[in-house]
Amino acid sequence: MPSDTDALIRQHRTAAATLTVTSGGAPLASQEVVVAQRAHAFLFGCTGFEFIPLANGELVQAGAGPMEAGTGPAERLAEQWLDLFNFATLPFYWGRFEPERGRPDTRRLRETARWFTDRGCLVKGHPLAWHTVTAEWLTELTNPEITQVQLERIRREVTDFAGLIDTWDVINEVVIMPIFDRYDNGLTRICRELGRIPLVRMVFDAAREANPSATLLLNDFDMSAGYECLIEGVLEAGIRIDALGLQSHMHQGYWGEEKTLGIVDRFARYGLPIHFTETTLLSGPLMPAEIVDLNDYQPAEWPSTPAGEERQADEIVRHYKTLLSHPSVRATTYWGMVDGGWLGAPGGFVRADGTPKPSYDALRALVRDEWWLPPTPRGTDEDGRVRFTGFLGEYEVSAAGRTATFRLDEPGTTALTVEV
Amino acid sequence: MPSDTDALIRQHRTAAATLTVTSGGAPLASQEVVVAQRAHAFLFGCTGFEFIPLANGELVQAGAGPMEAGTGPAERLAEQWLDLFNFATLPFYWGRFEPERGRPDTRRLRETARWFTDRGCLVKGHPLAWHTVTAEWLTELTNPEITQVQLERIRREVTDFAGLIDTWDVINEVVIMPIFDRYDNGLTRICRELGRIPLVRMVFDAAREANPSATLLLNDFDMSAGYECLIEGVLEAGIRIDALGLQSHMHQGYWGEEKTLGIVDRFARYGLPIHFTETTLLSGPLMPAEIVDLNDYQPAEWPSTPAGEERQADEIVRHYKTLLSHPSVRATTYWGMVDGGWLGAPGGFVRADGTPKPSYDALRALVRDEWWLPPTPRGTDEDGRVRFTGFLGEYEVSAAGRTATFRLDEPGTTALTVEV
Numbered sequence: 067m068p069s070d071t072d073a074l075i076r077q078h079r080t081a082a083a084t085l086t087v088t089s090g091g092a093p094l095a096s097q098e099v100v101v102a103q104r105a106h107a108f109l110f111g112c113t114g115f116e117f118i119p120l121a122n123g124e125l126v127q128a129g130a131g132p133m134e135a136g137t138g139p140a141e142r143l144a145e146q147w148l149d150l151f152n153f154a155t156l157p158f159y160w161g162r163f164e165p166e167r168g169r170p171d172t173r174r175l176r177e178t179a180r181w182f183t184d185r186g187c188l189v190k191g192h193p194l195a196w197h198t199v200t201a202e203w204l205t206e207l208t209n210p211e212i213t214q215v216q217l218e219r220i221r222r223e224v225t226d227f228a229g230l231i232d233t234w235d236v237i238n239e240v241v242i243m244p245i246f247d248r249y250d251n252g253l254t255r256i257c258r259e260l261g262r263i264p265l266v267r268m269v270f271d272a273a274r275e276a277n278p279s280a281t282l283l284l285n286d287f288d289m290s291a292g293y294e295c296l297i298e299g300v301l302e303a304g305i306r307i308d309a310l311g312l313q314s315h316m317h318q319g320y321w322g323e324e325k326t327l328g329i330v331d332r333f334a335r336y337g338l339p340i341h342f343t344e345t346t347l348l349s350g351p352l353m354p355a356e357i358v359d360l361n362d363y364q365p366a367e368w369p370s371t372p373a374g375e376e377r378q379a380d381e382i383v384r385h386y387k388t389l390l391s392h393p394s395v396r397a398t399t400y401w402g403m404v405d406g407g408w409l410g411a412p413g414g415f416v417r418a419d420g421t422p423k424p425s426y427d428a429l430r431a432l433v434r435d436e437w438w439l440p441p442t443p444r445g446t447d448e449d450g451r452v453r454f455t456g457f458l459g460e461y462e463v464s465a466a467g468r469t470a471t472f473r474l475d476e477p478g479t480t481a482l483t484v485e486v
Numbered sequence: 487m488p489s490d491t492d493a494l495i496r497q498h499r500t501a502a503a504t505l506t507v508t509s510g511g512a513p514l515a516s517q518e519v520v521v522a523q524r525a526h527a528f529l530f531g532c533t534g535f536e537f538i539p540l541a542n543g544e545l546v547q548a549g550a551g552p553m554e555a556g557t558g559p560a561e562r563l564a565e566q567w568l569d570l571f572n573f574a575t576l577p578f579y580w581g582r583f584e585p586e587r588g589r590p591d592t593r594r595l596r597e598t599a600r601w602f603t604d605r606g607c608l609v610k611g612h613p614l615a616w617h618t619v620t621a622e623w624l625t626e627l628t629n630p631e632i633t634q635v636q637l638e639r640i641r642r643e644v645t646d647f648a649g650l651i652d653t654w655d656v657i658n659e660v661v662i663m664p665i666f667d668r669y670d671n672g673l674t675r676i677c678r679e680l681g682r683i684p685l686v687r688m689v690f691d692a693a694r695e696a697n698p699s700a701t702l703l704l705n706d707f708d709m710s711a712g713y714e715c716l717i718e719g720v721l722e723a724g725i726r727i728d729a730l731g732l733q734s735h736m737h738q739g740y741w742g743e744e745k746t747l748g749i750v751d752r753f754a755r756y757g758l759p760i761h762f763t764e765t766t767l768l769s770g771p772l773m774p775a776e777i778v779d780l781n782d783y784q785p786a787e788w789p790s791t792p793a794g795e796e797r798q799a800d801e802i803v804r805h806y807k808t809l810l811s812h813p814s815v816r817a818t819t820y821w822g823m824v825d826g827g828w829l830g831a832p833g834g835f836v837r838a839d840g841t842p843k844p845s846y847d848a849l850r851a852l853v854r855d856e857w858w859l860p861p862t863p864r865g866t867d868e869d870g871r872v873r874f875t876g877f878l879g880e881y882e883v884s885a886a887g888r889t890a891t892f893r894l895d896e897p898g899t900t901a902l903t904v905e906v
Binding site: 261290292 | 644683708
């Protein structure tokens with residue numbers, strides 16, 4: 067790891083605050099106060115697909131009624147999840163969300179989104195348009211009909227979830243979309259006919275119209291010049307993109323700092339926030355390098371190993387430190403909290419039996435320790451001031467039995483006054 | 487080869503003509519006439535770099551004056567070249583054309599272009615903007631200055647050569663241009679700062695303004711979705727491209743019909759003429775598949791072999807037939823008539839000693855025999871008509887001691903009247 071990574075993280079992610087604590091408008095001079103961080107500004111994300119049954123009260127114990135709160139493995143997993151993450155991605159794959167036309171799974175997804183927002187998390191929907199796992203019934207429609215129902219679908223979901231989900235992967239993997247040739251599907255058909263940029267414009271317009279304050283992402287796995295060319299064409303066409311999504315499924319091995327920063331630098335040129343939308347690092351055997359489509363590799367057994375777990379923990383630290391060292395990266399979403407989810411790979415922070423791996427403890431040590439300000443007693447000076455340095459995010463200060471909150475939103479030095 | 491290739495070639499490349507021959511306005515009934523093809527409409531192209539010394543009278547025999555016409559190896563090579571090709575690409579690599587700022591090699595290139603046009607060939611200039619072999623002195627300039635002199639350079643060349651060269655590869659390899667990292671150069675600098683599409687717009691505007699009737703190409707080696715995305719962005723931005731250039735250096739092996747047609751189909755979606763701008767097929771050992779940049783492989787010896795020559799001849803026939811079977815392809819340019827030119831590879835139709843390979847005879851058999859109408863006697867009917875089928879291009883008809891020319895420009899059936 068470059069020796070200055072930690073320095074860059076401090077530069078881009080922390081603020082040196084001078085906090086004046088007042089009560090009734092007067093400085094609280096020479097008193098003990100306690101400053102504590104409550105939340106990170108950086109979006110530490112993970113998929114939350116596993117929590118749909120829990121959030122909807124669908125879990126039952128064998129031969130009994132619904133589980134009592136806090137007793138089952140799902141609830142223990144939820145505790146683990148919430149101790150690491152503040153940003154959940156929920157599944158809106160059209161083929162699963164609305165397998166039968168006209169019967170979308172809106173209610174269950176709303177319950178799940180609310181479950182996360184009630185716990186202080188931001189929620190993102192993924193994806194509103196994609197050629198994979200799209201609704202099979204699209205192929206019975208004409209291209210103009212597919213386009214119409216795709217746009218209607220976007221308006222419906224973005225409207226139905228506004229206030230719970232205000233961040234969306236609007237369209238996924240457009241670089242390959244019109245030439246995807248593994249099977250026929252409605253999205254490839256319309257993307258080929260309309261062209262990539264007109265389709266991107268339509269789906270972003272539909273989402274923007276349904277929720278003007280939403281954060282709308284373009285997302286892709288293609289880290290080549292192809293994605294750059296797509297982005298440049300989209301921006302040149304005047305389409306507003308709020309953040310660029312970069313996938314980083316590292317089933318074939320950790321990219322390393324140099325490659326990762328090279329990619330971030332290339333996509334940071336557009337001046338847009340960057341989200342690492344889909345990150346995986348394995349704690350078992352790697353996928354062979356010759357596999358092109360990750361879906362093609364699904365071995366009968368894919369175990370997590372002790373050596374693999376040590377490697378994964380090390381790579382998690384290196385990867386997260388690398389991302390936070392670059393100011394353009396605003397979010398990273400891990401793909402699969404628990405082993406054996408997507409593709410059966412041992413990519414989780416938690417083993418299939420629910421026990422945390424070394425990678426879990428390693429990330430927790432960053433998020434809740436190295437990059438975190440625990441409740442910290444300080445004495446104010448004669449002007450009611452305390453000085454501290456903390457990672458950007460939400461804080462509270464307690465004094466004289468009262469507590470007030472404030473935020474550190476910009477790196478560098480800052481002065482704030484907080485009335486308790 | 488697909489069994490219907492020849493049928494597709496006939497469908498897209500030939501016309502069934504009913505020719506009414508008149509003299510003094512009256513049909514020449516029941517007379518013998520001779521119909522003969524004079525030129526192909528399809529652009530069978532090749533680089534013509536080797537002929538600059540010949541065209542400029544720079545060749546001298548040892549100890550003597552300039553060679554007499556028709557006596558040297560260069561003139562024999564010229565005869566071979568002109569028997570296969572009707573379309574020459576001449577080099578305008580900025581770093582060689584104007585190595586010292588303000589001293590462009592205009593005169594010698596004009597002489598060479600005139601040499602080709604005097605012999606009935608269309609000439610293309612290659613390239614007006616590229617990050618490789620660009621002028622080294624650009625790196626001493628600021629980015630606004632580089633942009634300015636790049637545009638001035640384009641206006642100068644396109645103006646100076648108008649009438650001799652009206653076809654240009656305006657900009658080369660834009661997909662990789664802003665992230666090219668092998669060495670610093672002026673074009674990568676400005677492409678990174680301006681963005682791909684704004685730079686493409688500037689260089690095309692400059693060329694178009696200097697010669698509004700020119701045919702202007704965008705050219706790339708990247709056959710991936712990246713080039714598609716670039717093209718879609720450029721077209722969406724309203725930039726007019728007259729033809730798309732696809733490189734096809736097959737140093738690592740012939741692509742085969744399926745891959746070639748797959749590529750043509752993908753780029754034909756934009757409704758633009760397609761030029762295969764840079765084709766190479768080897769008659770010796772192939773370049774190892776793991777080489778990414780062709781420039782990285784330059785073995786000490788790279789011989790043409792008998793087995794390789796047979797393979798090359800077969801692949802030349804398959805490749806040219808494949809290209810002519812697709813109606814979007816309007817031109818193909820072979821890269822290097824003689825072995826040992828670019829990268830030292832045995833990619834020529836002619837060996838280093840000047841003798842033609844089997845590939846030469848194979849292509850000649852297509853261009854001058856299978857796809858060619860030699861002087862053919864026909865008797866007109868009572869209305870002065872003869873019927874014949876020929877490849878698109880220029881023809882002559884001779885009757886009663888006089889000769890007139892006409893063209894077949896569109897495939898299918900056609901009726902023409904020609905006054906001799």
